[in-house]
Amino acid sequence: MSAAPSIPPGSDPVVEVIRAAIVRGDHVPDQRLVEVDLAERFSVSRGAVRSALLQLGNEGLVERIPNRGARVRAVPPAEAIEITEVRMVVEGLCAAKAAQRVTDAEIAELREIRAEMIAAVEAGEVVIYSRLNNRLHRRLVELSGQATTGGALERLRGQSVRHQFRLALQPGRPAVSLPEHLAIIDAVCGRDPVAAEQAARGHLGSVIHALRMSADTASSRAS
Amino acid sequence: MSAAPSIPPGSDPVVEVIRAAIVRGDHVPDQRLVEVDLAERFSVSRGAVRSALLQLGNEGLVERIPNRGARVRAVPPAEAIEITEVRMVVEGLCAAKAAQRVTDAEIAELREIRAEMIAAVEAGEVVIYSRLNNRLHRRLVELSGQATTGGALERLRGQSVRHQFRLALQPGRPAVSLPEHLAIIDAVCGRDPVAAEQAARGHLGSVIHALRMSADTASSRAS
DNA sequence: CAGGGCAGGATTGGCGACAATATCGTTGCC
DNA sequence: GGCAACGATATTGTCGCCAATCCTGCCCTG
Incomplete structure (x- = not known):
């Protein structure tokens, strides 16, 4: 290693x-x-x-x-959303950079993750999928070569893991996030920075949307 | 003070x-x-x-x-550029949010900063201008209401202050950054999120460009 | 019976001393 | 003359104790 x-x-x-x-x-x-x-x-x-x-x-x-x-610390949903908004733009940037710098070996690795993700979703293995999810996001940032950025993102992500995880467990959620993940992988493997940034943004935008929904149902259920 | x-x-x-x-x-x-x-x-x-x-x-x-x-820690120029790239996208996001949430009182405050900046540049007061610069960037993030984001940005900025400051001292630099700052202020005061994001990105893109030039001349001078 | 004050216990905050480790200068040997 | 091992010094890392602060429950008083 x-x-x-x-x-x-x-x-x-x-x-x-x-x-x-x-x-x-x-x-x-x-x-x-x-x-x-x-x-x-x-x-x-x-x-x-x-x-x-x-x-x-x-x-x-x-x-x-x-x-x-x-x-x-109990991270309020509003803050989880805020964090995800920042992740949206920063990981978008990283995805674009990754698409420019990715090597053939790394493309192979991403394709492997891609296959595993599809398999996990088909098998209904949500926790495996969730783990692959984290691994993908983290690897993309590493591939972008932005070490300092990676540290900052890691810290941010740490605060919202609980929300992310609860989200991943929602039925039907993998079905919507999987194609988004695939789009990111394909754009990076295709070395298309613009598409990669759009795909990453689109994906995290979708996460934000889901978080908002989740926050709403939680608050209405509390009444 | x-x-x-x-x-x-x-x-x-x-x-x-x-x-x-x-x-x-x-x-x-x-x-x-x-x-x-x-x-x-x-x-x-x-x-x-x-x-x-x-x-x-x-x-x-x-x-x-x-x-x-x-x-x-001696922050290498490459890392200062990396940090500024992240700031570009994040502060772009914050500028857009600020444009949506800004109040009339805050608009007045921004206009005041605007006037002071123009005065400082005309008087050739670079260090005053530099201070206003920091204050503007910080205030914009505050106005966006993103507290967690603000903390992360503050930490990032701390690492590149030295580079930022050296940049601000370059002759001719205020002349190019001033209109960019004014564009950001005007977009936020006009409550135009899209323009605000573009202006903030454009400004930090220009900072990145200047940092690259500075890094080049520094390395060639070292030979 | 309600409210305020008071002691007891628990937990954190800070300080000092001791042990562990790296660095530098010196000495002796090849 | 250069190199390696050794010893002295400076600096960090860790541990244990004591003081400061806060929370809890109880008792006394109105």
Whole structure:
């Protein structure tokens, strides 16, 4: 394995573990994160947990109130939409760049992902599809060669994973997102920057639309 | 000058002080940042400095090598260009949103900035103009109502301030950027989202072009 | 019975000291 | 004369303790 794990080097392992625990859903939004609990849970010192929570705090994953501790932040739907809007334009840019720089080997890799996605949807394997989804988006940004951008996007995405995931589980959702994903892949493999940008924008635009619907039904159901 | 609480809330004051010192140029790129030096320089404990460097590290302003300390990161021109490309699309989005949401009072404020910019350029006050420039960009993002986006942009911008500033000092540069800024302001004040997005993109596209030229001359001069 | 004040417990914040590690200068050897 | 190993120093990383702050439940009072 050659290279480049997405956020590997230098990043505190404790941060990764806690982040993973939150993303995985071990901790629900608004749940308190007590330093000593986490410390003995992961068998590390309290200082390590402390600095990890600090970092996760300014990544926006947890909310830190002075003298009152940290809790996992509940990202409101409006903010998830906002984040996705930014992703729409930035990933559009990245898709265009990727289309310009993609190599033959990378095209083969994308085609492989493409085939796996189709297979996953046909088999009704939503969680596999969801994972391929993340992998595709991340790989496209990597292919664009924009390292700094990738970091910023990763952080943004981290805050909306929960919403993204809930969306992916909606029945019928894969059927609409699959062709959009295929369009992105085809445009990049065809080395057509304009089409790639349009396809990426179109896809995330569709995600935004779905998020809006989801937010509406949630609020009306609450009444 | 009262207060420009650009990133005020909750943020550790020590982080702000060190960040300001770096941005101001007190520390040149690649210069080592020794914890105890900074600690006594700012009359705070080493722990405070330590956690501040941690945070600045994952903001990308300083580079931290394990067991070897922190140094202010030298942002290569290619990366400054990359960052500006992202700003181009994101601030384009924000300008469009701002054009939709701007209030009459805010339009008056923008017109005031507009007048000050023209005056600064006519008077040849480049540093005042540069400051107005930053204020305009920041205000536009605020007006778009995208808080999370604003944070991400702020972080990105922090890494390229040095390049931005050097650019602003180039003779003839204000003459080309001023009309672009005016176009953005006019589009937003005219509540025309499409024009605002185009204007913002055009402006940052021009900045990218200038950065490329600057990078070229710098590399040829180095030979 | 309701409201306000008060103590007890729990949790975070900060500080200092100690241990681990890298860097640099020196010395000795080939 | 150059190179390698070694020791001294400077700097970072981590741990444990104590002070500050906040929340909870209880008791006293009106």
